[in-house]
Amino acid sequence: MTRVGRRKTPVAAVTLLFLGLSLAACVPGGGGGGDGGGGEGDGGSAFPEDDIEIIVPFAAGGPTDTVTRMIADPMSESLGVQIVVQNIEGAGGTVAAGQAATAAPDGYTVLMHHIGMSTAPTLYPDLPYDPLADFQTVGLVTEVPMTIIARKDFEPTTVDELIAYVQENQDTVTLAHAGVGSASNLCGLLLQDAMGVKVQEVPYDGTGPAMADLVGGQVDFMCDQTTNTTGQISAGEVKAYAVTTPERVESLPDLPTTAEEGLPDLEVTVWHGLYVPTGTPDDVVATLTEALQAALQDEGVIDQMADLGTAPVETDRATPEEHTSLLEEQIGAWEEVITASQGG
Amino acid sequence: MDLLDNLALGFSTALQWQNVLFCLAGVALGTAVGVLPGIGPTAAIAMLLPITFGFDDPTSALIMLAGIYYGAQYGGSTTAILLNLPGESSAAVTAIDGHQMARSGQAGTALAVAAIGSFVAGTVATVVLAVAAPPLARAALSFGAAEYFALVVLGLIASIALASGSTLKALAMIVLGILLGLVGQDLYTGVPRFTFGLRELYGGLNFVSVAVGVFGVAEILRNLHDPRTRRRIVSRVTNIWPSRADLRRITWPVLRATGLGSALGVLPGGGHVLASYASYAVEKRISKHPERFGHGAIEGVAGPESANNAAAQTSFIPLLTLGLPAHPVMALMVGAFIIQGITPGPDVMTDQPELVWGLIASMWVGNVLLVLLNLPLIGLWVRMLRVPYSVLFPTIVVFACIGTYSLGQNPYHVLAVAFFGILGFVLVRCGCEPAPLLLGFVLGPLLEDNLRRALLISHGDPSVFVTRPISAVLLALAVVALVVAVLPSIRRKREVVFAEDE
Numbered sequence A: 001m002t003r004v005g006r007r008k009t010p011v012a013a014v015t016l017l018f019l020g021l022s023l024a025a026c027v028p029g030g031g032g033g034g035d036g037g038g039g040e041g042d043g044g045s046a047f048p049e050d051d052i053e054i055i056v057p058f059a060a061g062g063p064t065d066t067v068t069r070m071i072a073d074p075m076s077e078s079l080g081v082q083i084v085v086q087n088i089e090g091a092g093g094t095v096a097a098g099q100a101a102t103a104a105p106d107g108y109t110v111l112m113h114h115i116g117m118s119t120a121p122t123l124y125p126d127l128p129y130d131p132l133a134d135f136q137t138v139g140l141v142t143e144v145p146m147t148i149i150a151r152k153d154f155e156p157t158t159v160d161e162l163i164a165y166v167q168e169n170q171d172t173v174t175l176a177h178a179g180v181g182s183a184s185n186l187c188g189l190l191l192q193d194a195m196g197v198k199v200q201e202v203p204y205d206g207t208g209p210a211m212a213d214l215v216g217g218q219v220d221f222m223c224d225q226t227t228n229t230t231g232q233i234s235a236g237e238v239k240a241y242a243v244t245t246p247e248r249v250e251s252l253p254d255l256p257t258t259a260e261e262g263l264p265d266l267e268v269t270v271w272h273g274l275y276v277p278t279g280t281p282d283d284v285v286a287t288l289t290e291a292l293q294a295a296l297q298d299e300g301v302i303d304q305m306a307d308l309g310t311a312p313v314e315t316d317r318a319t320p321e322e323h324t325s326l327l328e329e330q331i332g333a334w335e336e337v338i339t340a341s342q343g344g
Numbered sequence B: 001m002d003l004l005d006n007l008a009l010g011f012s013t014a015l016q017w018q019n020v021l022f023c024l025a026g027v028a029l030g031t032a033v034g035v036l037p038g039i040g041p042t043a044a045i046a047m048l049l050p051i052t053f054g055f056d057d058p059t060s061a062l063i064m065l066a067g068i069y070y071g072a073q074y075g076g077s078t079t080a081i082l083l084n085l086p087g088e089s090s091a092a093v094t095a096i097d098g099h100q101m102a103r104s105g106q107a108g109t110a111l112a113v114a115a116i117g118s119f120v121a122g123t124v125a126t127v128v129l130a131v132a133a134p135p136l137a138r139a140a141l142s143f144g145a146a147e148y149f150a151l152v153v154l155g156l157i158a159s160i161a162l163a164s165g166s167t168l169k170a171l172a173m174i175v176l177g178i179l180l181g182l183v184g185q186d187l188y189t190g191v192p193r194f195t196f197g198l199r200e201l202y203g204g205l206n207f208v209s210v211a212v213g214v215f216g217v218a219e220i221l222r223n224l225h226d227p228r229t230r231r232r233i234v235s236r237v238t239n240i241w242p243s244r245a246d247l248r249r250i251t252w253p254v255l256r257a258t259g260l261g262s263a264l265g266v267l268p269g270g271g272h273v274l275a276s277y278a279s280y281a282v283e284k285r286i287s288k289h290p291e292r293f294g295h296g297a298i299e300g301v302a303g304p305e306s307a308n309n310a311a312a313q314t315s316f317i318p319l320l321t322l323g324l325p326a327h328p329v330m331a332l333m334v335g336a337f338i339i340q341g342i343t344p345g346p347d348v349m350t351d352q353p354e355l356v357w358g359l360i361a362s363m364w365v366g367n368v369l370l371v372l373l374n375l376p377l378i379g380l381w382v383r384m385l386r387v388p389y390s391v392l393f394p395t396i397v398v399f400a401c402i403g404t405y406s407l408g409q410n411p412y413h414v415l416a417v418a419f420f421g422i423l424g425f426v427l428v429r430c431g432c433e434p435a436p437l438l439l440g441f442v443l444g445p446l447l448e449d450n451l452r453r454a455l456l457i458s459h460g461d462p463s464v465f466v467t468r469p470i471s472a473v474l475l476a477l478a479v480v481a482l483v484v485a486v487l488p489s490i491r492r493k494r495e496v497v498f499a500e501d502e
Helices: A005-031 A063-079 A091-101 A116-123 A159-168 A183-195 A207-215 A226-234 A282-296 A299-307 A320-343 B002-014 B017-034 B041-054 B058-083 B089-103 B107-141 B145-162 B167-182 B207-225 B227-235 B244-266 B271-286 B299-314 B316-322 B328-339 B353-384 B389-408 B411-429 B434-457 B469-501
Strands: A052-056 A083-087 A109-113 A135-151 A174-177 A200-203 A221-225 A238-243 A269-277
Touching: A052 A063, A052 A091, A063 A083, A063 A109, A063 A135, A063 A226, A063 A269, A063 A282, A063 A299, A063 B041, A063 B328, A091 A109, A091 A116, A091 A135, A091 A269, A109 A135, A116 A320, A135 A159, A135 A183, A135 A207, A135 A226, A135 A282, A135 A320, A159 A183, A159 A238, A174 A183, A174 A207, A183 A200, A183 A221, A183 A320, A200 B434, A207 A221, A207 A226, A207 A238, A207 B316, A207 B328, A221 A226, A226 A238, A269 A282, A269 A320, A282 A299, A299 B328, B002 B017, B002 B107, B002 B353, B017 B041, B017 B058, B017 B353, B041 B058, B041 B328, B041 B389, B058 B089, B058 B107, B058 B207, B058 B299, B058 B328, B058 B353, B089 B107, B089 B207, B089 B271, B089 B299, B089 B434, B107 B244, B107 B299, B107 B316, B107 B353, B145 B167, B145 B271, B145 B434, B145 B469, B167 B434, B207 B389, B207 B411, B207 B434, B244 B271, B244 B299, B244 B316, B271 B299, B271 B434, B299 B316, B316 B328, B316 B353, B389 B411, B411 B434
Parallel strands: A052 A083, A052 A109, A174 A200, A174 A221
Antiparallel strands: A109 A269, A135 A221, A135 A238, A135 A269
């Protein structure tokens, strides 16, 4: 080493420089968060003066991630700071929620979570946090409708036929979903309840592979969010029966609602909301709520969501109060459904 | 001619100056992030995805993301070859012989061969995409859980070839890898397995932690343990360009790997993962000098790198034609589509032809740029090996930890690097190789998921594996591969007995 040290020093410097540059390229992209650059924001003492991190508890590119990134941009504009979207996957979103619960309650760590926030207490008995006690709600974001779909050569063509067919062939049909606790799993449970059947469920690791097998005709039917199904439905790659909201969705105007088709009990949306840890000052929460409401009125966000068959919630639903009451109601409702399904 | 029209449309889009620029930016950024130890394409895209959100033109955004993707892949191969630090599973294969070449002073050749192989594969795969994307995507959908299970079985058995030493030890490593792959929450029941009550392990062990540990950190420990190997690399950094004989040796491996990779990449259920392993296994099997594999065989770099790049490109096929993401990187691309206001689905190809064809053409442009960008850089990379070890080793470890931590901001991933580093060192001392372990780790969950899924769909009837024709053929091939793999090792054992008598 010492022999040729004279010649090596510049090379080492160059290498380190290059590695440094590489690192520099990666940090603003979304690696770090925290106290990296120091605020180039307003300079005042008011919140926010540094980057805000929104934790998404699911994979990048998934529906929750997409919704988050849609609103992150306009929120970042109205808050005047960078918003970093951080994906922390694992255990049905409870790893991320667990981390967010113990983050500093200063508003710089925000959790985006969906319906799974209300099912986790039932699905994970040893949950290290309490969705109601450990979090302060910021507001609802969107309620994504779900669609009941099947492989395109599946025999039944209407909801009535589907119910009759599934009841008759209970032992042979297969119901795909995106993994235990996923929205499609929950909707599938409700659908089975509504039909009065118990069919073979086939779990997939995420909604993409499940859709691939449905398009490929490997499984029979599934219930999934419009964010995933709209493109496939419009192209006729899968057969659609109904949408699980009280009203029809704009992007699929011909698709009847479950209520229209005689399944009024089957009403389910994948609602998304923002959370901060309990103890976050009220004015900080209010600032975040305001930014969220502004983002939900952004034309671009409305358009992007419409393309996916969903819409931002009304401004009066994007509030901590509405969010908390929905969360409370859903925790109870899902406990019933899930416990019943596990009982047999 | 539809094809020519489409390609003309594609190139007229891809060659617009701003798109070339975005492509170049993507390739350069991807390479820069990809060379960070432990950062592979998925992590690179996830990090750099937000850059493209502000773009007005979705085509430019997707061209840049695609550039980042194969840039990162190439960058990842660079660290795999130079430092034995693979950032994703395919680079782990490149590391086997690539790093051996680097250790014997042929780092430049290995890097150049990787670049050339990738370029050829990329060119061919672009043509495949252009000519046959829709029918291929349809064919790929006939692969169900039973077929994937059979494919993974075949892959695992063929991968015994990954080991240059004892078959028994290779098998043991594969099994250990499969067991490690089981850590985490069971997909089917939600029950946590081998998590020791740690919620951080519910999502399973992170590939990067395992790979960086058993390859990179173990390599550093081994170097520290045995100073002789250290001096050897420092003193012999010569040949940068592959010789004419080298080029002749890699011609067929590159072409075979391109075909193999293109075919596997189309499968949306994880075929791309197998591409580089399959290519390595094939090349070793048909080589006249299989004993060179694992000790710096140039075919062992050219094949997997080409297969990987071909698969990377054809894995766009399910996404572009059907809107179905084949793997996490493609799922990120779906996110990018949506952010850009395009609903991914089968209609994209007809509704947005200039986007789809522009993207396809840009892949070729990107491959050209990648070669132009990287061939001159090889000299610089190679010189990195001359950095004194007292500087290089700590730098690698620090960057590996940063890279691993940035994946999920999960300190357990960093602790896992340390754990697997020590485990890797112990294994190497015992004469076990890390590559089969990593393969088991990657394929184990695929094996289990598809086995159970196939049985769920068949309502418990195991005959699906032999009554479905594709699955039956693949399993038959697996049996043949097993026999072929086991026979010579039995023969060799006899030879060893004789050799020890001397």
